[in-house]
Amino acid sequence: MTNTTTPRGDAPSAPAPVGTGSTGTRVLGAVALVLVALTALYGLVISPPDRQLGETIRIIYMHVPTVSVAYIAFIITAVSSAMYLWKRTEFWDLLGASSAELGVLFFALTILEGALWGKTTWGTFWEWEPRLTTSAVLLLVYIGYLAVRAIPADARTRATRSAIIGLVAVVNIPIVHKAVDWWRGLHQGRTVMSTIDPEMGGSQLVAMYLALLAGLIVFVWLLIHRFRVAFLAERAADSGLEHAIEQRRVEGATS
Amino acid sequence: MHHGEIVLLRGPNGAGKTTLLKVCAGLVPVTSGTVEVLGRDLTRHRAAVRRRVGMLGHATFLYEDLTVTENLDFWSRAAGATRDDGRAALVRLGVAERLWDLPVRALSTGQRRRVSFASMVCRRPELWLLDEPHAGLDADGRDVIDELMAEAASVGATVLFASHELDRAEGIAHRTVTISGGVIG
Amino acid sequence: MTEAWWYIVAAWGATLGGVGIYATLLLRKGRRLSRVVPPEDRRWM
Amino acid sequence: MADYLAQIRLVLVKDLRLELRSRIALGQVLPFAVLVLFLFAFALDPDGDVLEVATPGLFWVTVLFSAVLILQRTFALEADDGVLDALRLSGLAPSAIFLGKVSALVVQLLVLEAVLAVGVAVLYDVTFSGIGLLVLVALSATVGIAASGAIYGALSARLKSRDTLLPVLLLPLLAPVLISATRGFEIGLRHEAGGGWSWIGLLSVFALAYLALGAVLFRPLLEDA
Numbered sequence: 001m002t003n004t005t006t007p008r009g010d011a012p013s014a015p016a017p018v019g020t021g022s023t024g025t026r027v028l029g030a031v032a033l034v035l036v037a038l039t040a041l042y043g044l045v046i047s048p049p050d051r052q053l054g055e056t057i058r059i060i061y062m063h064v065p066t067v068s069v070a071y072i073a074f075i076i077t078a079v080s081s082a083m084y085l086w087k088r089t090e091f092w093d094l095l096g097a098s099s100a101e102l103g104v105l106f107f108a109l110t111i112l113e114g115a116l117w118g119k120t121t122w123g124t125f126w127e128w129e130p131r132l133t134t135s136a137v138l139l140l141v142y143i144g145y146l147a148v149r150a151i152p153a154d155a156r157t158r159a160t161r162s163a164i165i166g167l168v169a170v171v172n173i174p175i176v177h178k179a180v181d182w183w184r185g186l187h188q189g190r191t192v193m194s195t196i197d198p199e200m201g202g203s204q205l206v207a208m209y210l211a212l213l214a215g216l217i218v219f220v221w222l223l224i225h226r227f228r229v230a231f232l233a234e235r236a237a238d239s240g241l242e243h244a245i246e247q248r249r250v251e252g253a254t255s
Numbered sequence: 256m257h258h259g260e261i262v263l264l265r266g267p268n269g270a271g272k273t274t275l276l277k278v279c280a281g282l283v284p285v286t287s288g289t290v291e292v293l294g295r296d297l298t299r300h301r302a303a304v305r306r307r308v309g310m311l312g313h314a315t316f317l318y319e320d321l322t323v324t325e326n327l328d329f330w331s332r333a334a335g336a337t338r339d340d341g342r343a344a345l346v347r348l349g350v351a352e353r354l355w356d357l358p359v360r361a362l363s364t365g366q367r368r369r370v371s372f373a374s375m376v377c378r379r380p381e382l383w384l385l386d387e388p389h390a391g392l393d394a395d396g397r398d399v400i401d402e403l404m405a406e407a408a409s410v411g412a413t414v415l416f417a418s419h420e421l422d423r424a425e426g427i428a429h430r431t432v433t434i435s436g437g438v439i440g
Numbered sequence: 441m442t443e444a445w446w447y448i449v450a451a452w453g454a455t456l457g458g459v460g461i462y463a464t465l466l467l468r469k470g471r472r473l474s475r476v477v478p479p480e481d482r483r484w485m
Numbered sequence: 486m487a488d489y490l491a492q493i494r495l496v497l498v499k500d501l502r503l504e505l506r507s508r509i510a511l512g513q514v515l516p517f518a519v520l521v522l523f524l525f526a527f528a529l530d531p532d533g534d535v536l537e538v539a540t541p542g543l544f545w546v547t548v549l550f551s552a553v554l555i556l557q558r559t560f561a562l563e564a565d566d567g568v569l570d571a572l573r574l575s576g577l578a579p580s581a582i583f584l585g586k587v588s589a590l591v592v593q594l595l596v597l598e599a600v601l602a603v604g605v606a607v608l609y610d611v612t613f614s615g616i617g618l619l620v621l622v623a624l625s626a627t628v629g630i631a632a633s634g635a636i637y638g639a640l641s642a643r644l645k646s647r648d649t650l651l652p653v654l655l656l657p658l659l660a661p662v663l664i665s666a667t668r669g670f671e672i673g674l675r676h677e678a679g680g681g682w683s684w685i686g687l688l689s690v691f692a693l694a695y696l697a698l699g700a701v702l703f704r705p706l707l708e709d710a
Contacts (some may be wrong), residue, residue: 020470179661314567
C-alpha cells in the first residue's frame, strides 16, 4: 500500500503526460495514504483489545471497511446500469464496469479476512456464518458480471448485457441476505458483527471510523483510476478497430 | 421513396445493402445521423415503424420444429393478423396444402422461402424490405414474388429490395439505387 | 495472544497488499494504454 | 389488456408446442433428472437415512440443474435462423414475450418436479405430507427460477460460450431459491410448525422481483444484447 498508492512523484515534463493520474487523484492518493497510516496506528497500536473479541477485533477494523466498500461498489454498479439503459452513454457503462470489478476485489478480501478471523475465533477457516456465506454467494454472482464483461462484443451489446446483469445482481443482494439469515438463524453461533461490543471504547471507535473513511477514500481513488483505464482501453480498441476497417477497405479495393 | 414505388438496391458484396435494409427495419441501431422510415424518426418511433414494416432476409425467420401452419399462425397473430390471413398467404404463394402439416425442417429450401415470404405478406406491411427475394426459388416461385411485389405497390405499399439478378430485378423496379462502400450513389 | 497476532497481521497484510498490488497493476496498465492513445483523449491531464 | 394477454398466451402456446415437437425436456432432461436421483443414491448410502434427510436438498439441486438444461435448449431454439430478429419485428411486446416464455418454462418445470416427486417417493422412500405447503413452495420457487432463468437465458442465447456461461451466471443467483425451497420442503415433510410461510414469502418476493425486472429488461435484452 505504502509505496503503490503514492502519487507518481513529479509531474512529467513532457506535454502529454503518461498515465491515469491527475492533480486531483494525487491529492486524494496522499490523503488515502495518511488515513491508512492513521488507521494502522489506531487499529494496531493505540486501541486496546476488545472485552469480548480480544485482539481479534483488529481484524474487524479491516473487515468492516472492505465489506462496506464492496456493497457501495455494487450499488454504484446498479445505479450506473440503470443510467446506462436510460441514457446510453459510455460514461455510465464504464463506471458500472469499473465499480463492479472493485466490488469483486473488496468482496474477495472480505471473505479472506473473514476466514482468518474465523480461524482465530472458531478454529476453522470456514464456518457457515451468515455474513460470510452471503458474501461468498454475492461474490460468485458478480464474478458472472465480470465473465460476461470479458466476452468480446461491440460496445453497445457488451454494455447492455453488463447493465442487465448489474441490475439483476443487485436485486439479489437483499434476498440472499434474508435467506441466509433465516437459514443460519436456525443454528445461531457467534457472528462477526453481533459480537462487537456496542459500547465500544473511544479509541476503538476512532479506529473503526478511521478505517471506514480510509476504505472509502482508497475506493474513490481506485475507482477514478479504474475508470480512466477503462476509458483508455476503449480508445485503444477504437483505434485498433479503425485500423482493421481501413485494412479491409484496402484489401477490398485491390481484390 | 414514394408510396407504391418499387426500388432496387444494387451494389457489390459488402457494400451495405443488407445493413441498410436492417437499419430501415430498426434491427441495427442508428449510430449517427437520423433515419426516417414511413415518415417517422426511427430512433423515436421504432415500435410503431416496425409494426408497418415487413422484412425478408437470408434467414428464414421460421421455427424449424413447428409445422408450416403453426409458424404462420404464430407470426400472423403476433402481428395482429388472423389465422385466415396466414392461410390465404400460403395459398397465394403456392405452398401445396399437403405440406401444411409438415415441420419446416422437412421442407426444401424453395418451399421454406415461400413459407417465410407468406409469413411476411400476411402482416400486410406498408414497407417491404427484401434481401435477395429471388434467391433459392424456382422460376415459378420468382414469378409469384414479382407479382406480389407489383400487387403490393399497386395498393400503395413501398418495396425496397436488394438483388443480384439484375435483369429480372430491373424489369420490375421503378427505380434503381446503387450503393457502394457504404455510400449511396 | 501471540497466535492471534499472526492472523491479524495476515488479514491486514492481505487487505493492504491485495489493494496495493491491484493499484500497481492498474497504474501500470494506465501508463501502457496512455502510450497508444492520443493526448486529446486523455482529458483529465 | 386483452390483446396483451393474448400475446402472452401466443408465446406460451408456441413454446409448449415447440417442446412437444422437439421433445427435449421430455425426452432428455427428464431422464437426466431421474438419472441424477439414482446417482445421489449411489453416492450416498441408500440404506441409512441420509437420503431421506437430504431429500429436499437433492430434489431442488436436481431441479436447478435440469432447469439450466431446459433454458439452454429453449433459448437455443430462439436464436435459430433469424428467429430473434423476427421476434423483434413481430409486433409482440417484449414484456409479453418474456412473460409468455416464463409461463412455458413454469409449465415444463412443474411437470419435471411432479415426476421427480414421484421418483423421490419411490426411490428414497419419502412419504409426502403437508401437501399444501409443498405445492406453494414449489410454485413460488418455480416461478422465480423461470423468471430469473429467462432473463439470463435470453442474455446468453447468442453467445458462443452460452453452455458454460448460463450456469455460472444463474446458479449463484438461485442460491436463495435453493435455500428457501429446501427449507420449505423440510418443514412441509416433517410437519414442523410455523416457518414455512416466511420461506414462501421470500420465494414470492424473489419471483415477483425478477418477473418485474424481466418485463422491464426484456426490451433492451432483445434489442441490444
